[in-house]
Amino acid sequence: xxxxxxxxxxxxxxxxxxxxxxxxxxxxxxxxxxxxxxxxxxxxxxxxxxxxxxxxxxxxxxxxxxxxxxxxxxxxxxxxxxxxxxxxxxxxxxxxxxxxxxxxxxxxxxxxxxxxxxxxxxxxxxxxxxxxxxxxxxxxxxxxxxxxxxxxxxxxxxxxxxxxxxxxxxxxxxxxxxxxxxxxxxxxxxxxxxxxxxxxxxxxxxxxxxxxxxxxxxxxxxxxxxxxxxxxxxxxxxxxxxxxxxxxxxxxxxxxxxxxxxxxxxxxx
Numbered sequence: 001x002x003x004x005x006x007x008x009x010x011x012x013x014x015x016x017x018x019x020x021x022x023x024x025x026x027x028x029x030x031x032x033x034x035x036x037x038x039x040x041x042x043x044x045x046x047x048x049x050x051x052x053x054x055x056x057x058x059x060x061x062x063x064x065x066x067x068x069x070x071x072x073x074x075x076x077x078x079x080x081x082x083x084x085x086x087x088x089x090x091x092x093x094x095x096x097x098x099x100x101x102x103x104x105x106x107x108x109x110x111x112x113x114x115x116x117x118x119x120x121x122x123x124x125x126x127x128x129x130x131x132x133x134x135x136x137x138x139x140x141x142x143x144x145x146x147x148x149x150x151x152x153x154x155x156x157x158x159x160x161x162x163x164x165x166x167x168x169x170x171x172x173x174x175x176x177x178x179x180x181x182x183x184x185x186x187x188x189x190x191x192x193x194x195x196x197x198x199x200x201x202x203x204x205x206x207x208x209x210x211x212x213x214x215x216x217x218x219x220x221x222x223x224x225x226x227x228x229x230x231x232x233x234x235x236x237x238x239x240x241x242x243x244x245x246x247x248x249x250x251x252x253x254x255x256x257x258x259x260x261x262x263x264x265x266x267x268x269x
Contacts, residue, residue, distance in 0.1 A: 159203020
């Protein structure tokens with residue numbers, strides 16, 4: 001267990017900075033070491049003892065009109081960003097025989113998520129709260145376990161589904177926070193939103209890379225992977241502008257809408 005989430009966030013930032021001091025040949029050499037082929041099954045990432053993890057349906061719903069509601073939002077976002085550190089680092093640890101640029105990209109994501117977590121953690125403290133004070137859920141890591149067998153599945157479902165969801169919900173949240181005159185929280189969320197566009201773009205980049213390596217039709221693969229339970233993660237409305245900026249195609253956005261509609265219809269029958 002990692003008892004100090006702030007330290008973990010800082011280490012993720014330092015890890016990327018250290019990686020960037022290596023030359024390209026040193027990065028390639030590091031990835032070619034024999035130990036790089038050994039992958040241990042990780043059922044749980046390092047986590048602090050708090051927050052207590054519960055089923056998402058047991059978490060209280062609070063509006064942003066109260067300070068308690070805004071603190072709950074900040075805590076939820078901090079939990080997402082802390083787990084996003086784990087997801088980014090796991091993308092590096094889990095999958096081998098990848099280009100050095102892949103490692104660079106995902107260490108950069110881990111570093112960004114660490115910065116996001118620190119911003120949120122510090123902001124919670126400014127409101128006499130802290131990360132771990134409220135309960136949270138395990139949804140993000142659950143998807144990591146479900147996609148740990150194949151880099152193609154990981155790239156398709158984590159950055160392109162879970163993280164892309166943030167592109168849809170962040171702008172309305174920012175507007176609500178600004179309406180409450182909570183401009184500091186809105187500014188943090190705006191920073192996260194801007195960075196998440198690049199993170200989703202990284203997922204798109206490496207999804208397409210793996211599809212090309214395996215000579216697969218990306219749109220068809222994406223549709224197949226979304227079939228069934230994974231369609232439950234799709235919720236309109238979608239921020240088409242941000243998603244297209246992050247590298248989704250118009251065809252893929254139609255696939256997402258079709259799969260959401262098919263899932264909704266299946267739940268009614």
